Amino acid sequence: MIEEDYLPISMLNQLAYCPRRFWLMYVQGEMAINAAVQEGVYQHQRAHSGRRNQEDGDIIHRRLYVWSDRLRIIGFTDVVEERAGQLIPIEYKRGKMGKWLNDHIQLCAQAMCLEERTGRKIEQGAIFYWRSRRRVAVAFTPELKARTETVIQRAFQLLSAGQMPPPIDQYAKCRDCSLEAICLPREVQSLIALSPEKAP
Ligand code: SF4
Numbered sequence: 001m002i003e004e005d006y007l008p009i010s011m012l013n014q015l016a017y018c019p020r021r022f023w024l025m026y027v028q029g030e031m032a033i034n035a036a037v038q039e040g041v042y043q044h045q046r047a048h049s050g051r052r053n054q055e056d057g058d059i060i061h062r063r064l065y066v067w068s069d070r071l072r073i074i075g076f077t078d079v080v081e082e083r084a085g086q087l088i089p090i091e092y093k094r095g096k097m098g099k100w101l102n103d104h105i106q107l108c109a110q111a112m113c114l115e116e117r118t119g120r121k122i123e124q125g126a127i128f129y130w131r132s133r134r135r136v137a138v139a140f141t142p143e144l145k146a147r148t149e150t151v152i153q154r155a156f157q158l159l160s161a162g163q164m165p166p167p168i169d170q171y172a173k174c175r176d177c178s179l180e181a182i183c184l185p186r187e188v189q190s191l192i193a194l195s196p197e198k199a200p
Contacts, residue, residue: 009075016102019165066113089125
């Protein structure tokens with residue numbers, strides 16, 4: 001396995017949210033640290049405290065290193081519960097559940113890695129949203145797996161094309177994006193409208 005050729009699973013979340021955000025973060029290394037991002041880091045540290053322990057008969061694995069040679073992705077799970085012979089990956093997220101499926105894609109990619117590493121079928125996982133204190137069950141359906149594979153293929157296509165994608169046309173996403181001040185979506189869209197051949 002050559003790790004440099006493998007995509008970080010967390011970046012699939014960014015790509016599923018917005019291809020330009022994926023490019024800014026993964027290719028250009030942009031990171032805007034605001035209060036929300038810092039809170040997310042803190043919550044992940046809490047989820048990762050302690051590596052393996054037993055709670056009410058369930059085994060809890062924290063921060064497992066996983067990868068898929070077939071999909072060429074690599075990363076960490078926050079938590080994997082081992083309950084009644086089932087492995088259940090759990091991803092911890094800062095806020096509350098959004099309208100987009102990017103968190104589901106990230107979790108599904110972890111599950112596909114776990115399946116490849118263990119040879120066991122992973123039926124379902126969960127996303128725990130700190131702010132709403134809600135645990136949302138996620139079924140790893142064939143549709144979600146297919147969608148996850150499409151996102152992975154899109155990531156490799158973007159990287160081999162070597163060109164930053166233009167801003168998306170979804171203001172609700174841009175408003176919640178920590179990179180808005182770096183991306184300047186509206187300004188760039190205006191420039192593209194004036195001179196489409198120079199996009200993005
Ligand atoms: S501001 Fe909008 S277009 Fe720019 S990276 Fe964020 S979501 Fe994507």
